[in-house]
Amino acid sequence: MTPSEHVQEVLNYIKECSPGQDEFYQASHEVMFSLLPLLNEDSRYLDNNILERIVVPERSIIFRVNWLDDNGKVQTNLGYRVQFSSTLGPYKGGLRFHPSVNLGIIKFLGFEQIFKNALTGLQIGGAKGGSNFDPKGKSDNEIMKFCQSFMSELYKHIGKHTDVPAGDIGVGVREIGYMFGQYKKLTGEFDGILTGKGLNWGGSKVRKEATGYGSVYFAENFLNANDITIKDKICSVSGSGNVAIYTIEKLYDMGALPVTCSDSRGTIYHKKGIDLQTLKAVKEINQESLEAYAQLHNDCQYIPVSKYPTGGHAVWHVPCDIAFPSATQNELNLIDARELFKNGCLLVNEGANMPSTPEAIEFITQNGILFAPGKASNAGGVATSQLEMSQNASMAQWSFEEVDIKLRSIMRDIFYTAYNTSIEFECKGDLITGANIAGFRKVADSMIEQGAV
Ligand code: NDP
Ligand code: 2IT
Numbered sequence: 266m267t268p269s270e271h272v273q274e275v276l277n278y279i280k281e282c283s284p285g286q287d288e289f290y291q292a293s294h295e296v297m298f299s300l301l302p303l304l305n306e307d308s309r310y311l312d313n314n315i316l317e318r319i320v321v322p323e324r325s326i327i328f329r330v331n332w333l334d335d336n337g338k339v340q341t342n343l344g345y346r347v348q349f350s351s352t353l354g355p356y357k358g359g360l361r362f363h364p365s366v367n368l369g370i371i372k373f374l375g376f377e378q379i380f381k382n383a384l385t386g387l388q389i390g391g392a393k394g395g396s397n398f399d400p401k402g403k404s405d406n407e408i409m410k411f412c413q414s415f416m417s418e419l420y421k422h423i424g425k426h427t428d429v430p431a432g433d434i435g436v437g438v439r440e441i442g443y444m445f446g447q448y449k450k451l452t453g454e455f456d457g458i459l460t461g462k463g464l465n466w467g468g469s470k471v472r473k474e475a476t477g478y479g480s481v482y483f484a485e486n487f488l489n490a491n492d493i494t495i496k497d498k499i500c501s502v503s504g505s506g507n508v509a510i511y512t513i514e515k516l517y518d519m520g521a522l523p524v525t526c527s528d529s530r531g532t533i534y535h536k537k538g539i540d541l542q543t544l545k546a547v548k549e550i551n552q553e554s555l556e557a558y559a560q561l562h563n564d565c566q567y568i569p570v571s572k573y574p575t576g577g578h579a580v581w582h583v584p585c586d587i588a589f590p591s592a593t594q595n596e597l598n599l600i601d602a603r604e605l606f607k608n609g610c611l612l613v614n615e616g617a618n619m620p621s622t623p624e625a626i627e628f629i630t631q632n633g634i635l636f637a638p639g640k641a642s643n644a645g646g647v648a649t650s651q652l653e654m655s656q657n658a659s660m661a662q663w664s665f666e667e668v669d670i671k672l673r674s675i676m677r678d679i680f681y682t683a684y685n686t687s688i689e690f691e692c693k694g695d696l697i698t699g700a701n702i703a704g705f706r707k708v709a710d711s712m713i714e715q716g717a718v
Contacts, residue, residue, distance in 0.1 A: 268304035268311060272297045275316045286369030288594060292376050292619060293320055295626075299701040302690040315709045322375060324348040326422055327368065330396060332414040335404055343367075344415050346394035346422055346430070349375040352711045354388035355426055357647060359433030361395035362411075362440065371395060373594070374433070377618055378647070380704030381640040384679050387651040392428055394419070400435045412443035420448050423458050425657070431460040431650050434593065437507060438463055438473070457657030460650035464662075469653035471668040472646075476616065477511025477591070478669070479645015481519060482676035484587060484614040487637055487696070490684060493611065496520035501585035501610075502539075503527045503578070504592030505548045505555060508616045508643065512589050513539055525580050527592060530554050532579040535565035576600050584608045591616030599624040606632050615639035630695070641683045641700040648675045 266274070279286075279293055297316060304310055328344045345368060348356040358378040361371070371393050379391030398411050422428060432441055441461045448458055455467075462468035471478070485495045498521045502509050505526040513523040523539050525532060528548075533539065533555050540562060547557045559567035568579040581588060581601035588610055590597045594617065602625040605613065612635040615621060619639060621629070629636050649672055656662055679700075687699030 268301055271311050272301065272304070272316065275320060278317070279320055283369070283372070286372055288373035288619070289369045289376060291623065292373040295623065295697070296376070296380065296701050296705070299698045300705055302692070302698060303702045303706060309713060310709050313709075313713050315712060318712065319350070319379070319705075319708065320376070322347045322349045322372065323351060325368070325372075326394075328418040330398070330411065330414045330418065332407070332410045334407055334410075340411075342396050342398040342411070344394070344396045344418060345371045346419060346428070347371045347375040347392060348422075348428055349391040349393070350379045350708060351390040352379075352708050352715065353383055354390050355424075356392035356428035357382055357389035357431075357650065358392040358394070359431045359646075360436045360440075361393070361433040362398045362400050362435035363395070364397055364399040366395045366397045370594075374618055377640050379708060380701060381644045382647055383704040383707040384641055384682060384700060385644050385648040385651065385675060386678060386682070387648060387675075389647065389651050392430070393433070394430055395433065395436070398435075400440075405439075408440065409443045412440050413447040416444040416447035417451065419444075420451050423448075425457050425654070429458060429460060429650070429654060431647070432507070434506065437461070438468070442466075457654055460653040462653070467653075467657050469649060469656055469668055470663065470665040471672060472649045472653055473507065474511040474514065475649035475672055476508045476643055476646030477513070478515045479648065479672055479676045480508065480512050480589060480591070480614060480616040480642050481515035481521075482645065482673050483637055483642040483680055484589075484612060485519065486677055486680035487612060487614070487635055487684075490680075491635065491694075495587075497522070498586040498611075499524055499584065500587045500589060501525045501580055501583060502589040502591055502616075503532075503580045503596060503620075504590075504617065505533075505544060506592070508591040508646075509589075510541075510544060510548065512591055512616055513541055513544065517541065521587070523589075524585065525583060526555065527578070527580045528555050529570070531556065531567055531569040532573075533558055533565055533567055534579075534583050535562060537564065577604065581605055582608075586611050588613045589616050590620035592620065593617055594619040595622050597621045597625050599628055601625060602628040602634075605629075606634060610634055612637065614642050616643050618643065626697070630697070635694070636696065638697050638700050640704065641679050641696060644679055645672055645676055648672065648679075
């Protein structure tokens with residue numbers, strides 16, 4: 266059997282034993298085929314059945330979460346924690362609260378996390394979790410009740426040396442706080458079992474900003490390696506949550522001009538530049554729709570999702586030099602990629618996890634647009650989570666500058682690891698191949714060294 270046939274066989278196996286898990290299939294398809302240059306030259310990985318092993322989580326925990334809403338009625342949601350790989354360290358990865366969450370989504374995110382975490386060069390394994398709980402429209406009391414119930418089961422499976430969750434979509438410092446409080450109540454221990462904590466109770470400076478800042482640091486390295494500077498570049502950013510907001514903040518710091526942001530209801534196009542203060546007030550403080558932003562700036566355009574021709578996303582249809590998809594999976598498709606190309610886009614730098622569809626990626630890479638895959642370019646969040654774990658272990662708190670310098674240097678190292686690996690495999694600048702092979706090789710070599718466990 267050739268390596269390519271072997272890969273196809275493993276993918277058939279995934280389809281058979283995890284039916285309906287489309288996003289997981291999409292993520293594993295991308296990773297496995299990109300590994301062929303390595304698999305063709307080194308037979309140890311297929312001889313040791315690494316592919317068959319790495320696509321199966323070490324453990325998947327699915328549980329019921331009962332909680333009381335404000336009317337005293339019992340509500341029920343599904344909770345998940347997929348502990349994918351502990352090869353390089355304790356399981357590490359975020360928790361997502363969104364109505365679209367199911368096992369396939371959590372498995373795709375956990376699978377990506379294995380390689381992302383390996384790329385950071387830090388000692389962290391891969392995991393993901395969450396719930397189909399919808400935080401939208403819930404009172405603060407309901408959010409707290411849900412988080413407490415969720416943790417009442419999750420606490421049995423996590424620990425500072427075993428599994429350390431963090432935030433993701435729908436989970437920020439407020440939710441981490443309620444979950445941390447419940448963990449402490451149940452165990453009586455003040456432990457660094459979550460990251461993204463508040464700064465007064467064990468959180469790290471820069472963790473909140475880290476994914477967005479890191480994404481821009483990554484883009485800067487990628488552009489510089491191509492003799493392009495980030496200064497004065499017009500940037501289209503999607504999303505208006507944690508990653509998008511701090512991407513926009515860092516873009517301004519670097520002299521670039523972010524002109525868009527979006528949420529699930531619409532897109533803002535503000536040609537003179539997104540007003541960061543308004544954006545933070547609308548999204549971080551008031552948790553409103555971006556319509557509220559448009560009401561405060563009559564020189565911006567608001568394009569509701571319902572008004573946009575189906576098949577594409579308004580945010581990718583404005584002139585820009587760099588695109589930062591920073592909302593959710595599959596939010597940039599072939600129609601969008603064509604539009605970006607037409608508008609002269611130089612780089613697509615993924616801030617979200619798997620935001621570009623396979624067809625979009627194919628078009629982008631075949632038409633000379635630089636492409637930074639999320640597992641490399643958005644790794645700044647989890648890397649800073651590991652810095653939080655380090656600080657917790659030594660009961661220290663580092664300054665903002667100290668953490669930011671470390672983050673910047675980690676992003677540079679991740680870029681060069683992926684870039685140099687692409688050179689090693691004779692596809693210079695193909696960071697999908699570079700990042701996947703570099704991450705995989707580290708995990709796979711360690712799996713072989715640790716034996717068949
Ligand atoms: P937030 O919950 O803070 O923000 C998510 C943003 O994306 C919101 O603007 C939300 O709009 C929008 N969005 C979410 N789901 C959808 C959807 N199905 N359709 C349209 N818009 C949607 O999450 P984050 O900013 O933390 O996460 C964004 C992305 O970055 C995710 O892919 C996440 O996995 C990834 N990521 C996050 C990291 C982190 O540290 N937080 C680290 C690495 C990656 P609305 O407000 O209307 O819901
Ligand atoms: O996708 C991700 O890398 C995250 N949501 C952050 C995970 C973490 O443990 O900080």
